[in-house]
Amino acid sequence: MRDVAQHAGVSISTVSHVVNNSRAVSSEARSRVLAAMKALGYKPNALAQNLRRQQTFSIGMIVPDSANPFFAEVARGIEDTSFEQNHSVILCNTDGDVDKQAAHTDLLIKNQVAGILFVAAGISTELVEDLQARQVPLVVVDREVPDVAVDTVLTNHRQGGCQATQHLIDLGHRRIACVSGGSDLSPSAERLTGYQMKLQESGIPFDETLVVKGDFQYASGYRAARQLLSLAEPPTAVFACNDLMAVGVISAATEMGLRVPEELSVVGFDDVRLASFTNPPLTTIAQPKYDIGVIATKMLLARARNLAAPPRVEQLETELIIRGSTAPLS
Amino acid sequence: MRDVAQHAGVSISTVSHVVNNSRAVSSEARSRVLAAMKALGYKPNALAQNLRRQQTFSIGMIVPDSANPFFAEVARGIEDTSFEQNHSVILCNTDGDVDKQAAHTDLLIKNQVAGILFVAAGISTELVEDLQARQVPLVVVDREVPDVAVDTVLTNHRQGGCQATQHLIDLGHRRIACVSGGSDLSPSAERLTGYQMKLQESGIPFDETLVVKGDFQYASGYRAARQLLSLAEPPTAVFACNDLMAVGVISAATEMGLRVPEELSVVGFDDVRLASFTNPPLTTIAQPKYDIGVIATKMLLARARNLAAPPRVEQLETELIIRGSTAPLS
DNA sequence: GTGAAAGCGCTAACAC
DNA sequence: GTGTTAGCGCTTTCAC
Numbered sequence: 246m247r248d249v250a251q252h253a254g255v256s257i258s259t260v261s262h263v264v265n266n267s268r269a270v271s272s273e274a275r276s277r278v279l280a281a282m283k284a285l286g287y288k289p290n291a292l293a294q295n296l297r298r299q300q301t302f303s304i305g306m307i308v309p310d311s312a313n314p315f316f317a318e319v320a321r322g323i324e325d326t327s328f329e330q331n332h333s334v335i336l337c338n339t340d341g342d343v344d345k346q347a348a349h350t351d352l353l354i355k356n357q358v359a360g361i362l363f364v365a366a367g368i369s370t371e372l373v374e375d376l377q378a379r380q381v382p383l384v385v386v387d388r389e390v391p392d393v394a395v396d397t398v399l400t401n402h403r404q405g406g407c408q409a410t411q412h413l414i415d416l417g418h419r420r421i422a423c424v425s426g427g428s429d430l431s432p433s434a435e436r437l438t439g440y441q442m443k444l445q446e447s448g449i450p451f452d453e454t455l456v457v458k459g460d461f462q463y464a465s466g467y468r469a470a471r472q473l474l475s476l477a478e479p480p481t482a483v484f485a486c487n488d489l490m491a492v493g494v495i496s497a498a499t500e501m502g503l504r505v506p507e508e509l510s511v512v513g514f515d516d517v518r519l520a521s522f523t524n525p526p527l528t529t530i531a532q533p534k535y536d537i538g539v540i541a542t543k544m545l546l547a548r549a550r551n552l553a554a555p556p557r558v559e560q561l562e563t564e565l566i567i568r569g570s571t572a573p574l575s
Numbered sequence: 576m577r578d579v580a581q582h583a584g585v586s587i588s589t590v591s592h593v594v595n596n597s598r599a600v601s602s603e604a605r606s607r608v609l610a611a612m613k614a615l616g617y618k619p620n621a622l623a624q625n626l627r628r629q630q631t632f633s634i635g636m637i638v639p640d641s642a643n644p645f646f647a648e649v650a651r652g653i654e655d656t657s658f659e660q661n662h663s664v665i666l667c668n669t670d671g672d673v674d675k676q677a678a679h680t681d682l683l684i685k686n687q688v689a690g691i692l693f694v695a696a697g698i699s700t701e702l703v704e705d706l707q708a709r710q711v712p713l714v715v716v717d718r719e720v721p722d723v724a725v726d727t728v729l730t731n732h733r734q735g736g737c738q739a740t741q742h743l744i745d746l747g748h749r750r751i752a753c754v755s756g757g758s759d760l761s762p763s764a765e766r767l768t769g770y771q772m773k774l775q776e777s778g779i780p781f782d783e784t785l786v787v788k789g790d791f792q793y794a795s796g797y798r799a800a801r802q803l804l805s806l807a808e809p810p811t812a813v814f815a816c817n818d819l820m821a822v823g824v825i826s827a828a829t830e831m832g833l834r835v836p837e838e839l840s841v842v843g844f845d846d847v848r849l850a851s852f853t854n855p856p857l858t859t860i861a862q863p864k865y866d867i868g869v870i871a872t873k874m875l876l877a878r879a880r881n882l883a884a885p886p887r888v889e890q891l892e893t894e895l896i897i898r899g900s901t902a903p904l905s
Numbered sequence: 906g907t908g909a910a911a912g913c914g915c916t917a918a919c920a921c
Numbered sequence: 922g923t924g925t926t927a928g929c930g931c932t933t934t935c936a937c
Contacts, residue, residue, distance in 0.1 A: 246914065246915070247914080255923080255924090256923065256924045256925080257914095257915090257924090257925095258916080258917085258923080258924065258925080258926095259922090259923065259924075261915070261916060261917090262916095262922095262923090264915095265916080267916080267917080268922085269922060270922070270923085271922060271923085274922080274923080286705075286709070288681065288684055288685050289685060289914085289915075290626070290685065290687060290913090290914050290915070291682075291685040291686045291687065291915095292622055292625050292626045292631070292686065292687050292913090292914080292915090293626055293913070293914035293915040293916090293929090294914080294915055294916075295622055295915095295929095296620075296622045296623055296626055296913090296914085296915075296929050296930070296931090297914080297915050297916050297917085297928080297929050298915085298916070298917095298929085299929070301622070303665070303686075306666075310651070311641065311647060311650060311651060311654065312644070312647040312648050312650070312651045314642070314644065314647075317641060317642040317644075317647045318642050320641060320642070320666070321640070321641060321642045321668065324641065324666055324667075324668050325668065328667075328668075328675075328678075328679075333665050333666075333667075333682060333683075333686070334665065334666050335633070335663050335664065335665055335666070336636075336650070336654055336663075336664050336665070336666040337654075337658075337663075338651065338654050338655065338658075345658075348658075349658075351618070352621075352663060353663075354618055355618050355619060355620065355621040356621045356622065356633075356663070357620060357621065357622050375616075379616070463851070463852055489852075492852045493852075495854070496852070496854065499854060519849050519852065521793070522793055522819075522822045522823075522826070522849065522853070523852070523853065523854065524825070524826065524829060524853065524854040576930065576931070577930080585907080585908090586907065586908045586909080587908085587909095587930095587931090588907075588908060588909080588910095588932080588933085589906090589907065589908075591931070591932060591933085592906095592907090592932095594931095595932080597932080597933085598906085599906065600906070600907085601906060601907085604906085604907085619930085619931075620929090620930050620931070621931095622929090622930080622931090623913090623929070623930035623931040623932090624930080624931055624932075625913095625931095626913050626914070626915090626929090626930085626931075627912080627913050627930080627931050627932050627933085628913085628931085628932070629913070
């Protein structure tokens with residue numbers, strides 16, 4: 246900047262004023278400054294700007310695994326929205342490791358980020374309170390933190406569980422299995438609750454041999470299906486709590502000589518891109534992944550503008566996407 | 576920091592010295608400072624540190640689409656390695672838009688990043704030269720920039736094309752189609768070249784009706800397959816230049832009543848996770864996606880340490896992964 | 906072993 | 922409409 250001022254023959258503050266349009270500058274001086282800037286390829290040092298202004302334009306995004314297609318889609322929503330609002334996003338993967346999460350959070354704070362997005366993170370009540378005490382804007386995505394008021398964006402997982410199950414019931418199925426996720430996570434538990442609710446509503450007795458626990462990975466869906474289909478009285482339909490497990494179910498069924506959907510209906514959850522490409526294409530419950538990212542980012546930036554506003558919780562709806570993996574009970 | 580100094584009853588520079596271990600401090604003063612830091616929850620302001628030290632610990636990562644499973648995997652390699660080396664990564668999606676890329680690059684420079692990773696970016700010779708003149712460390716990934724010496728990490732796409740084609744030839748196929756990508760991109764062209772080389776080597780005449788151009792999306796593979804399989808003399812095998820298109824090929828074939836691999840062999844490229852889950856699982860050419868990210872990051876950080884070192888080009892190998900979508904010609 | 910002081914590049918308040 | 926100045930929070934010489 247000093248260089249530009251010298252080159253243009255004006256004071257350093259004049260340069261600053263034309264850069265920031267912060268006040269009137271004679272058109273002659275302005276054009277000289279502009280010329281000097283161009284000649285020197287000047288770009289203001291954002292570090293200095295931010296230090297002085299006591300604000301930054303970057304936000305931290307903490308996710309378990311940005312390569313997981315679900316989070317990848319959420320992350321795109323976040324990055325696109327941040328870009329629109331002139332913010333950069335700092336990518337942090339935790340792999341579910343609390344220490345890694347803490348290390349990332351620490352670094353983000355030191356870098357004075359404008360806010361932090363915790364996506365499906367193992368975030369504790371204490372951490373939230375600590376950050377709030379530090380005046381760090383944050384929003385938590387896809388998790389509920391007990392005993393503390395904090396901006397949150399959630400999907401209505403229970404509704405999704407209901408839709409999946411109701412769809413199968415509507416097709417005439419009564420023996421409906423469920424491959425659940427880790428039961429300690431609220432989204433997973435909610436999906437299962439939706440399943441149970443709809444069963445009950447339709448007067449179908451709950452049979453616990455028909456729910457088997459998975460871990461959201463392909464292999465666990467495969468394993469669960471082999472187990473379920475070996476039952477004396479096997480299910481005619483299965484609701485898998487995510488798409489990856491659903492694909493595992495289809496593979497196992499196919500391998501055991503069952504045709505999908507004619508002999509076994511399968512519905513997944515999430516509607517990742519992969520779901521359209523399986524054979525048959527997967528009927529599933531769509532979460533508004535991209536929108537989750539968009540909304541969370543907007544919420545964070547709003548929070549950064551007003552730390553005192555009352556916390557908000559936004560709940561998004563799921564949608565049943567009917568493709569080729571479900572059919573009427575024959 | 577001022578607060579900490581006051582609270583500990585020492586000078587501000589003493590605090591700095593204990594924080595940075597930059598020189599001997601009496602153990603008594605040290606423990607007083609430590610206590611004060613803990614009591615006040617002090618975290619040094621990285622903005623100020625970086626401004627003063629004239630260096631930062633963030634790197635910019637520019638990718639077309641971080642939700643694309645291929646780039647997502649590369650990005651994980653980048654983020655993991657950066658984290659190991661105490662660097663943060665700023666995520667920038669361009670969607671192939673040159674203006675967006677320019678905007679991101681500009682912002683990264685203003686933020687004084689330690690370096691920039693251009694992944695599969697439409698990066699011009701001029702841009703590289705401009706950045707080099709600015710002393711900005713950079714490495715370009717998965718693209719070749721003509722007429723300029725710059726750190727680069729590439730996959731041997733031609734080798735991959737050879738492996739895919741040779742595999743099909745080994746299985747007895749002679750009528751082998753190819754669904755290519757956009758021909759203007761060097762990786763895509765190289766894969767096609769590998770295909771042609773192996774055909775020629777085996778004395779199979781090149782038939783241009785057997786190569787149809789796609790765009791790396793599922794739909795284009797689907798379309799290409801419908802076209803190819805409607806030929807008077809349809810192929811018995813197809814090499815699709817990425818996995819998504821390969822899956823499209825399989826869908827089209829299945830829909831037209833052909834069984835894969837018995838009646839049509841299909842091989843893809845990339846080995847994205849999806850490839851293991853298709854029905855049948857996809858035979859494909861694996862790129863070391865994660866390693867690409869790891870190596871590129873190490874290269875960038877090395878460059879940041881020594882701007883003057885001669886540019887390096889690292890070429891990584893592909894690997895044929897045989898799964899269920901290819902079979903001997905019957 | 907400790908403190909004072911200058912300055913990284915910038916902005917904003919304050920003169921003129 | 923323009924220039925001078927103080928200072929953001931930190932590091933690093935320099936003096937003691």
